[in-house]
Amino acid sequence: MTRSPTLSRRALLRVTAIAGTGFMIGCEDPSVVDDNTNSASDTNTNIDTAPLTFNHFINISTDDTVTVVVKHLDKGQGVTTGLPAIVAEELGARWDQMRWQYSPADSTRYNNLFWGPVQGTGGSSSIANSWKQLRTAGAAAREMIINAAAKEWGVPATEITVSNGKAQHSSGKTASIGELAIAASQITPPTEPKLKLARDFKLIGVNASGKLPRMDSKEKSTGTAQYTIDVKRPNMLSAVMAHPPLFGATVKHVDDTKALQIEGVEHVLTTPRGVAVVAKHHWAALKGREALTIEWDDSAAEKRSSDELTAYLQKVVSEPMTAVREEGDIKKAFNESSKTIEMTFDFPYLAHATMEPMNCVLQLKNGECHIWTGSQVPTLDVGTVAAITGIPPENVHLHVQFAGGSFGRRAVPDSDYVAETAMIAKALGKTNPIKLQWTREDDMLGGRYRPMAHHQFQASLDNKGNLTGWHQRATAQSILRGTPFEAMISGAVDDSLTEGGKQLPYSVPNITVEAAEAEIGVPVLWWRSVGHTFNAYSTEVFLDEIAHASQQDPVELRKKLLTKHPKHKKVLELAADKSNWGSALPSNTARGIALHESFNTVVAQVAEVTLNGDGSYRVNKITCAVDCGIAVTPDVVKAQLEGGIGYGLSATMGEAITLKEGRVEQNNFHTYQPLRINQMPEIDVHIVESNEAPTGVGEPGTPPAGPAVANALRALTGKAITQLPIGPSVTT
Amino acid sequence: MTEFTLNGKTIQYDGDPTMPLLWYVRDLAELTGSKFGCGIAMCGACTMHVNGQATRSCSLPMSALDGATVVTIEGLSTAAGEAVKEAWQEHDVVQCGYCQSGQVMQAAALLATNAMPTDEDIDVAMQGNVCRCATYHRIRTAIHAAAKKLEA
Ligand code: FES
Ligand code: FES
Numbered sequence: 001m002t003r004s005p006t007l008s009r010r011a012l013l014r015v016t017a018i019a020g021t022g023f024m025i026g027c028e029d030p031s032v033v034d035d036n037t038n039s040a041s042d043t044n045t046n047i048d049t050a051p052l053t054f055n056h057f058i059n060i061s062t063d064d065t066v067t068v069v070v071k072h073l074d075k076g077q078g079v080t081t082g083l084p085a086i087v088a089e090e091l092g093a094r095w096d097q098m099r100w101q102y103s104p105a106d107s108t109r110y111n112n113l114f115w116g117p118v119q120g121t122g123g124s125s126s127i128a129n130s131w132k133q134l135r136t137a138g139a140a141a142r143e144m145i146i147n148a149a150a151k152e153w154g155v156p157a158t159e160i161t162v163s164n165g166k167a168q169h170s171s172g173k174t175a176s177i178g179e180l181a182i183a184a185s186q187i188t189p190p191t192e193p194k195l196k197l198a199r200d201f202k203l204i205g206v207n208a209s210g211k212l213p214r215m216d217s218k219e220k221s222t223g224t225a226q227y228t229i230d231v232k233r234p235n236m237l238s239a240v241m242a243h244p245p246l247f248g249a250t251v252k253h254v255d256d257t258k259a260l261q262i263e264g265v266e267h268v269l270t271t272p273r274g275v276a277v278v279a280k281h282h283w284a285a286l287k288g289r290e291a292l293t294i295e296w297d298d299s300a301a302e303k304r305s306s307d308e309l310t311a312y313l314q315k316v317v318s319e320p321m322t323a324v325r326e327e328g329d330i331k332k333a334f335n336e337s338s339k340t341i342e343m344t345f346d347f348p349y350l351a352h353a354t355m356e357p358m359n360c361v362l363q364l365k366n367g368e369c370h371i372w373t374g375s376q377v378p379t380l381d382v383g384t385v386a387a388i389t390g391i392p393p394e395n396v397h398l399h400v401q402f403a404g405g406s407f408g409r410r411a412v413p414d415s416d417y418v419a420e421t422a423m424i425a426k427a428l429g430k431t432n433p434i435k436l437q438w439t440r441e442d443d444m445l446g447g448r449y450r451p452m453a454h455h456q457f458q459a460s461l462d463n464k465g466n467l468t469g470w471h472q473r474a475t476a477q478s479i480l481r482g483t484p485f486e487a488m489i490s491g492a493v494d495d496s497l498t499e500g501g502k503q504l505p506y507s508v509p510n511i512t513v514e515a516a517e518a519e520i521g522v523p524v525l526w527w528r529s530v531g532h533t534f535n536a537y538s539t540e541v542f543l544d545e546i547a548h549a550s551q552q553d554p555v556e557l558r559k560k561l562l563t564k565h566p567k568h569k570k571v572l573e574l575a576a577d578k579s580n581w582g583s584a585l586p587s588n589t590a591r592g593i594a595l596h597e598s599f600n601t602v603v604a605q606v607a608e609v610t611l612n613g614d615g616s617y618r619v620n621k622i623t624c625a626v627d628c629g630i631a632v633t634p635d636v637v638k639a640q641l642e643g644g645i646g647y648g649l650s651a652t653m654g655e656a657i658t659l660k661e662g663r664v665e666q667n668n669f670h671t672y673q674p675l676r677i678n679q680m681p682e683i684d685v686h687i688v689e690s691n692e693a694p695t696g697v698g699e700p701g702t703p704p705a706g707p708a709v710a711n712a713l714r715a716l717t718g719k720a721i722t723q724l725p726i727g728p729s730v731t732t
Numbered sequence: 733m734t735e736f737t738l739n740g741k742t743i744q745y746d747g748d749p750t751m752p753l754l755w756y757v758r759d760l761a762e763l764t765g766s767k768f769g770c771g772i773a774m775c776g777a778c779t780m781h782v783n784g785q786a787t788r789s790c791s792l793p794m795s796a797l798d799g800a801t802v803v804t805i806e807g808l809s810t811a812a813g814e815a816v817k818e819a820w821q822e823h824d825v826v827q828c829g830y831c832q833s834g835q836v837m838q839a840a841a842l843l844a845t846n847a848m849p850t851d852e853d854i855d856v857a858m859q860g861n862v863c864r865c866a867t868y869h870r871i872r873t874a875i876h877a878a879a880k881k882l883e884a
Contacts, residue, residue, distance in 0.1 A: 074828075075828055076826075076827030076828030076829070076865045077827070078827070211824075213821070213824060214824045214826065216826065216829065217820070217821045217824050217825075217826055218821055219829075220826035220828075220829025220832050221817050221820035221821050221825065221826055221829075221832060221836060222765075222805065222817055222836075223764075223765025223766070223804075223805030223806060223832075223833040223836075224765065225829050226764070227767075227830060229758075229764070229767065229768060230764035232762065232764075238759070263748065281755065281759035281760065282755055282758075282759055283748070283751045283752065283755040283759065284748075287748075353864060354828075354830075354864055355767070355769050355775070355777060355828065355830040355831045355862065355863070355864045355865075356767070356769075356828075356830045357768070357769075402828070402829065403828060404767070404828050404829070404830025404831075405828045405830060405864045405865060406828075407864075437768075439771060440769065440770045440771055440772075440775075635824060636824075639824065639827060639867075639870070640827075642866065642867075642869050642870070643827055643865045643866045643867060645866070646865075646866020646867075646868065646869075647864070647865075647866055649866075650864075650866065668770055668771075668772055668774060669769075669770050669772075669774035669775050669862060670772065670774050674862050674864060675866060675868075676859045676860075676862065676868075677854065677855055677858045677859050677861070677863075677868040677871060677872065678855035678856075678859045680866065680868035680869055680872075682869070683869050
């Protein structure tokens with residue numbers, strides 16, 4: 001399979017092709033399966049029954065259950081359903097016999113095949129990187145079952161098939177895969193098992209006979225699913241951290257006299273990241289923190305306000321930049337144009353604001369470390385903790401928990417909250433497990449935002465209204481610069497500034513895309529779809545401006561410009577068609593379209609928006625078309641698109657982190673306003689039928705949602721929206 | 733001393749009267765189904781039923797509980813509660829799942845007083861419950877489905 005160059009930025013160390021990586025077959029010790037604290041539910045079985053491990057991804061038990069070892073974090077995207085589905089299909093298992101289990105942290109066996117020797121979840125890659133790996137694992141197990149049955153029955157293997165969890169011989173003889181498990185484990189694993197043909201798929205794909213119910217629905221619908229916040233260990237203590245009020249400030253002096261008098265407070269510890277209060281329970285720790293008096297040294301802190309930062313970004317864009325894409329001659333195009341169009345965009349910082357604020361449980365004991373957390377990048381978190389504690393990485397054991405959302409927040413180059421927990425445990429010098437729980441305020445004020453950005457656009461039209469020139473200039477902070485991953489920046493500028501802008505799919509004879517990194521002391525991070533968040537918005541809103549200026553229908557213009565991208569065109573047409581693009585609507589209602597590729601997945605969305613007399617508006621409906629290769633579990637794909645759209649709408653309509661003299665002005669959900677149910681449109685997702693390898697769906701739903709809504713509002717008001725968020729109303 | 737019932741069990745509490753019910757239930761009663769999301773009654777993740785009303789337990793001090801009946805997701809067993817939990821699974825509402833205990837408690841309280849809510853009723857009753865995974869679309873569908881189940 002091919003991958004776009006944009007992914008390499010998120011490929012933490014290097015990109016490795018799927019084929020030829022360390023897929024091993026062989027009977028292994030079942031202890032590869034971690035002692036998993038998540039095993040309370042009936043769908044997430046504890047593997048005490050010593051099943052037969054066919055390779056390090058599949059355990060088939062004599063009780064007929066098949067457990068898939070999941071190397072990725074579930075943060076809502078449904079990997080605990082999607083990954084077992086791939087195995088079930090190749091193996092020939094029944095859905096009701098499938099189980100799952102998180103893998104331990106192990107970057108040699110459970111690495112992300114797109115990230116080299118790093119175990120991690122991100123870049124919408126869980127299904128995509130596991131596709132061939134788990135198919136191969138499932139097919140190998142199937143062949144071993146078949147060969148075991150052939151031996152037992154004394155018949156040729158070619159006469160045996162496996163389906164519905166049973167091996168069957170043409171004579172009518174059958175045995176369940178559980179019954180054959182012991183014999184199958186004695187079979188030499190095939191080196192090149194034969195994969196099924198796509199047309200023979202029964203469980204996966206849009207034509208599967210029925211929906212595969214999510215594996216985690218029951219525990220998450222009944223309050224029994226366990227997250228980091230729910231971890232309980234003997235003698236565990238609760239910690240909260242007082243962070244510096246400005247980014248870059250440090251602790252100067254602490255008076256903890258009053259805090260230590262609070263009932264339940266046991267210790268106050270100063271760490272390189274702030275002052276920790278350790279107590280019997282969370283409430284006592286919070287009261288202790290309130291009673292602290294801390295003097296901070298803010299001499300090196302970032303003290304600018306948002307308006308100063310906006311002015312600074314505008315200044316960066318007015319200065320020379322680095323070209324990241326240059327085709328044709330943009331100067332000539334503008335010199336010869338009969339019309340030019342210009343537009344600038346401003347994007348705010350955004351918080352991830354996962355429902356579960358950041359947290360971690362960590363214990364240091366007998367030279368070993370145990371960590372319980374919803375880790376997106378175990379290799380990173382283990383390495384960071386090893387460096388802080390001096391414990392070798394092989395003695396740092398990570399127990400992955402369900403994450404109450406992440407959207408990128410739990411993949412942090414310096415492992416911020418995990419590092420803090422390790423610092424607290426180390427400073428404490430005892431064996432008690434420490435649970436660090438950030439409050440919502442800690443989480444929202446804690447940085448690691450989607451960067452602010454400023455974009456400038458110019459387009460030229462010839463005398464027939466054809467688009468002849470496209471010039472984008474973009475600035476934002478780099479996500480990777482100054483982190484251990486700086487070496488991944490391949491050119492002069494971090495790719496996140498222009499990703500999705502640089503790859504503009506439209507045929508324009510003269511294109512220049514330029515960028516320069518901004519330097520601001522506010523920590524930033526990838527946020528669901530990363531640079532695509534602003535580039536999808538600015539390019540698609542600007543394109544609609546061009547459509548209006550040249551009096552063309554936005555869908556027709558896009559079709560005309562997509563000559564080199566038939567896949568994009570097909571997705572665009574599907575969304576337009578399903579939304580009844582062009583059909584009559586009430587005069588206060590309009591449609592807007594946006595198209596964007598991210599993580600190798602192409603998504604088009606049509607928003608239908610109603611504008612009220614007072615400038616308030618309502619998004620009634622989003623019609624979405626997606627080409628993500630084969631949709632392994634189509635209902636989960638739909639859910640990811642629905643959620644991704646909601647996340648994009650939330651940011652576009654209401655979210656912004658702003659600063660006043662370096663202090664963040666939003667600290668909880670009353671000032672940082674997430675989308676609520678009354679703002680959620682109806683969503684109608686259409687998946688393009690495909691037999692291509694699957695591509696990501698966790699992020700690609702997010703980028704087109706905002707520009708689709710803005711383009712509908714543009715159609716209603718005649719004014720493009722160039723500053724986000726839109727807010728509750730627009731000027732008419 | 734505060735005396736109340738928690739999922740049918742009588743509790744006598746004489747600790748810090750300002751401690752929010754949520755932290756008592758999570759850290760001291762060790763029932764972790766109710767979640768912490770904001771601490772200021774703005775997200776609904778901590779929703780419990782107090783005397784039958786959907787209540788933000790993060791903002792209710794223990795001192796206010798004398799004589800109260802408290803039910804958490806672990807103790808939710810009303811007909812409406814069961815219908816909601818079933819509908820949630822049939823429609824695969826959950827994504828990360830973290831907000832869903834609160835959503836289920838809020839939806840069960842809605843159906844206890846309004847057997848056949850409209851979309852508008854659902855919007856009004858559920859808008860205090862944030863879902864960052866934006867499962868709202870399916871929450872709406874599942875509440876309608878639960879209402880139909882209860883009618884049958
Ligand atoms: S935690 Fe109680 S409403 Fe948010
Ligand atoms: S399911 Fe993740 S916050 Fe609601």
